[in-house]
Amino acid sequence: MKKPKSNLKVRYLVNRSWCYPLALIAGISLFNTPQAIANPLANKAKVNVVRMDQTVTGSVKDEKGEALVGVTVTMKNSNGIGTSTDMNGEFSLNIPENLVTNATLVFSYIGYAPVEAKVAGKTRFDMALTATVNQLEQVVIVGYSAKKVKYLSSSVATISSAKLRDVTSNELPNLLQGKAPGVVVSTSSGDPTSAGKILIRGAGTISAGTSPLIVVDGNIGGNYNPVDVESITVLKDVAATGLYGSRAANGVIIVNTKMGKAGKTEISFNNTIGFSQATTGKFKLMNSQQLFDFQKDFYPRNPSVLSTDTDWWNEAFRTGFVNSHNVSASGGNEKTTFYISGNYYKEQGTQIENDKTGYNFRTNLQSRLTKKLTAKVLFNGTFNKDNYANSNTLYDAYNNLPFDPAYNADGSPIDARSYKGWLGRDRENFLHSVQYNYSKAQSLTINTDVNLDYDLTDKITLSSYNRVNFGNGQSAWYNDRRTKQGGANGGELNNGTTYSNRLLTSNRIRYTEDFGRHGLTLLGVAEAETSRSSFTTADGKGLPAGHDVMSVATDVRLNPTGANEQVGFRKFLGQADYNYDNKYFLVGSFVNEFSSLFGKNNSSGNFFQLGASWILSNENFLKNNNTITFAKLRASHGTVGNADGISNFASLGLYSISSDASYSGLPGAFPSQKGNPNLTWEKIKSSNIGFDLSFFNRIDLVVDAYVKEASELLYRKPLAATTGYSYVWQNAGSIRNKGIEFSLTSTNFKTKDFEWETNLNMGFNRNKVLELSGGATVFNSGARQPIAVGHNMDEFNMPIWAGVNPDNGQPQWERVITAADGNITKELTSTYSQAQTATSRQFTGKTAAPKFTGGLSNTLTYKGITLSAFFNFVVGNYVYNESRVYFDNDGLYESYNQMVPAKGWTRWEKPGDIATHPKAIVGGNKDSNQSSTRYLENASYIRLRNVRLSYSLPDNMLGKTGFSKIAVFVSGDNLWTGTKFSGPDPEASLSQIDLSSGLSSIRYPISKKYLFGINFSF
């Protein structure tokens, strides 16, 4: 009587499971289905009453015999059935009668190796779990699924919360630097209000964005604070990134925030305080005597100037304080868990008046509403207050003359405008202005996710992930009428407000089936997203001194501005994931995505991805091999798209109707953008092959090689002025990145009390422009970094600096002359315009893209003491040190300070001198500071990014305190840097911004930080 019924159910489910993804993917109306679903479920409810289930009980402990709370206990191959251990590590589970035969229990717990046990009539299971030493057992979220690392066909890198947060910052990029192979972070400023940039496997685009896609808790985009991060997974190859479709061309960074665990509520406090100082490397500005001596031959000054020696750099920079306080509570019961966290972060910049304050609040709730329905409600609110660095301060720190005094006799800052005999060029003492002026912003971001997972059957899961994101910002800058900046207009005030929202819904259906040794998972996803943003600004002038609200302004300074814009995306995705006997894995997927960004002729794109892997160590010939304990081969191939970084209406031919188009107070319209209705997705074809090896269960080696070929590149092509436009957005040409990267983790030494672990990761990337549209050999010719076929897209092309003419001390460049017979000769010229021509500019073979990058970390643990040191390095890249235009320019600006010549620099003084620097002449020596290889410098560096010593009180000492954990640490960031670069800091943006990269200009150097922290939990 009973058996046929359950068979019937299985058959029905198999049928239905196929129609669902299809219906979903095709977007077909499902009006008829509710009843079809309701009926069998009603039947099932009746079945439950009559069947005879079996109850099993047991406990789960760790290696030391301590009860583990919240261990998941599930029935193998039956998604819907499971429980977790209680506060005492005990569990009880009902096994439906029809599943008792051959039932297998699976015990899993994060950080521990899962264990399986056959029921086989037993009713009591006392299990012990062992902590995983092998990262291969780690479960990571890839695409829309969670998988163990060892079963992946993709190249991923996972960084745990502990590894991530050695460095102290409120910004993710700053934390990621050097932590994963192929992931390059460049911080272009020490300003705490600006984050670094992340580049994964090289830049493959010209004008589109190079930032990876951030996916927070399963949905594209989103807000989070680093303190709440459980783990970061970096997806690099197309088999993994492809699922995020067309916006994953630059890789994907998956952020998962912490969830509570069932069991005792744990309350933790984490506190970090410390201070920071600007790194200056070997860079030094001249003092009065040095500048006087330098200028005496070409711009002699009255020696009385030597009575003042102001160190403007010291006036502009300070010791900044950093503090971060976090309290979190987590816990829950078998049904509902929670994680609540509040965070306060304040970092003072090393430049005066610059700081960032952040408040973050997060609540993550997860509840099993019914046996089949799980809901996650995630809430994150962030409030940030930024006091921006004053750009005059930075500029003047470099350029103000040491001969000019900073303070009056009474200690107040001098107003350089009225100070008689001020010698500096800009008559600016920033110390006077910053008393009154400011530029600041505050923003509130609210992010709410409601994620539902419904186990329709034990094989089919329906999910609906939904996110609402609101952002609100206010900004203001104020120039007081008493200052130079606000003087002319009797005070100036600018107020701005921004508002944005983003709505996203991602609806998924997953079907899992095992046929003997075959395992199959099918996934269908339909996703839609719209973003809206708006802003307004107002500019007033004529404000009473010290009053900074718009109502006191007596006149408008500029027209008010404002706009609102909207963008939409829509995506359909299907994926099939197959494995045989946990040895062979195949994954294939297809994505169709639409974006309103593109031209009406070409707004949707199709992308496919394939991946395969083979775990050799599960084959008989390697099984139980003591040397090679794990071996896997992986390969993937596919396409993804890029739509990032282009303007919202890039494809349209436009007339501007903004106030810029008005004249004489009348509204107007002028042609502002050339249209391209064919504009479409940038497509990246990518292949990856890699292997994972473990030796002696102690050494893990992961190696990947890849080729990424981008075609139909989005390019904001500059146009000749005679077209009437500045640019047009085009799909143009193709660029290839290929590279190798590896990560080697070794437990060098391990005893009961002492452990030493080393990780080395490196990524090598080569970039080449393969083809440009219309048969062009070069785009953006004349730029420092044109896009040229056969060259690295970041390669510098410029007049070649040929040093100093020994006869007269004039600067020289190479001039290339093509004779009538085609013979090319080079001669030296001291006329810049002869070197700055299409024929004389030359490719330098030097690029802003590093040859390789990486990180090296060592961790030593002795009982509760941990010492770790982490270096990151960037090698083979060049940076154009543009600041030298101002302070290394052979006399051009006699009223700017100059840098102390770096080691090996010499100045021409008399005929016959072989020197690196031309004769100094007031007003400049023949354009010697114009763009050329003169200021192009090797910016390779190695940096001790972090060193940290921490101590955790052992359990026996904690016993009486009531605390479950007390840990203290001291930590230092960026304490040492090795480089030949002549500026204060070799880091520069390695991703192209406005068609240029590797540019260092009036740099706000990054900070050295010294920190102390105490963390305790109870």
Added chain:
Amino acid sequence: MRKYSVHKLLLMGVLTLGSLSCEKYYDPTTSINEEVALNNAEDVGTATIGTYAVLLNAAYVRSVHFLMEYPSDEVAQGQSSGDDLTRAYRYTHINTSGHCTNFWGQAYKVIAAANKIIAYVPNESSAAMRQLKGENLYLRAMMHFNLVRVFGRPYTQGNGDSPGVPLLRDGFSEDQINAITRSSVKEVYDLVISDLTQAHELMSENKSNSFASKEVAQALLSRVYLYKGDNENAIKYADLVIKSGRYKLVQGAEYSGYFKTAPASNPETIFAIRHTKVQDRAFSAIGSMYFSSDASGTAQGQGVSGWAEIYASQKYFDFVGKNANDLRNNFITPYVVGGVVQHNTKLNPSTPMYYVNKYSMQEGVINLSSPVYLRLAEMYLIRAEANAKLGKTAAALEDVNLLRQRAGLSGDKLYTNANLGSKTALDVVMEERWLELAFEGHRSYDLFRNNLPMERNYPGTHSLNNTPTTNLSQKVLPTDPRVIFFIPQAEIDRNSKLTQNP
């Protein structure tokens, strides 16, 4: 039953998604699609305002001023600067000049915007449409004329035979535009003249001097003919403007405050690029280079309201100062502290800080200015110069004297055939031109087109070209290659058919 409602919820979610019109396009809010930008008479009016707005851009207004004015001998740069404007002053041009790139780019954008309207409006249309078409033709001619002056040799050197600039006509195909070449100076003048001729015939509305109208086109035509050496036509069109009665020479205090007046209220201005109060460019304004003051306009040190590093040259200051009661002295505000003229001491010898106020204090806003492109006084001077060249001395002197009287000069300060002495009529016309139109972008063109050298012998950064730098003299011959600027290298890079100037 509760379970079913959960299903329904999920399914509703799926349905909502399926029925959502996800593939939706959005429209920008600060721009309009070009398909709807130029479809009717009203659009032509809006787009014509847009053409003026392109002209108003600092890339044109500011850069063209530096390129045209700073090569003259009426200004002195008191301290060296990394800004490209120094190269215009010192004649140390480079082919990547920022101001040349700005000016070239913005001027062609004005032409391209005008071309769309010129192509759209037929010659046979309503008076209002013909007026608007005429305004765009005027702006196209003004741009081509300024371009050919900055990048092409004076017409009078070889009768316009040398390379000029690309002629951008309406109706060009994309291929034609992409491979455009430099037309000769003569060809550019021919198009400029034909555009202006057509423009003044099409226009019939007496618009304010912020806009083009019949007389504006005639006034520019007069100047173009003068530059071309066609004196009869120069006189003809100057006459038409003078006799139109639309303009009058402002007198006395009104004249002294000429550049502080909003252009629409100034009856002498024929055409000015109107800047309203919300278009104050502050430290980036033209006036900021010349002038620094407090809110009342009293001169202050550098950096108070402007950079104040370009001054009236000692040469010009002395020349206009010969007649203390010449009202044109009022356009210079020496920076005086305790009765002593201050000097910029960055050079040796130091440079006296004679602030120029022709670009400051419009409507009481320190750095606000609506640069005047054409005014009635120039029409008299054009007529005088052409008459002098034609040997009509009396007519020439009459016009010169009219301006001298307006400047407050009388008696023996007025010219007669008898008191000319060794000077020719042309000499006094050229002197008067200099006195009257100083700092308005005429001087170096007036010298070079008349085959005269530009001579400096006063403190200024041009002396840094010399060894020793205390040698103040500089003499630029009209045949010097640097009398004109290099074609922007960036444009050559984008269109290899453009040839470079030697």
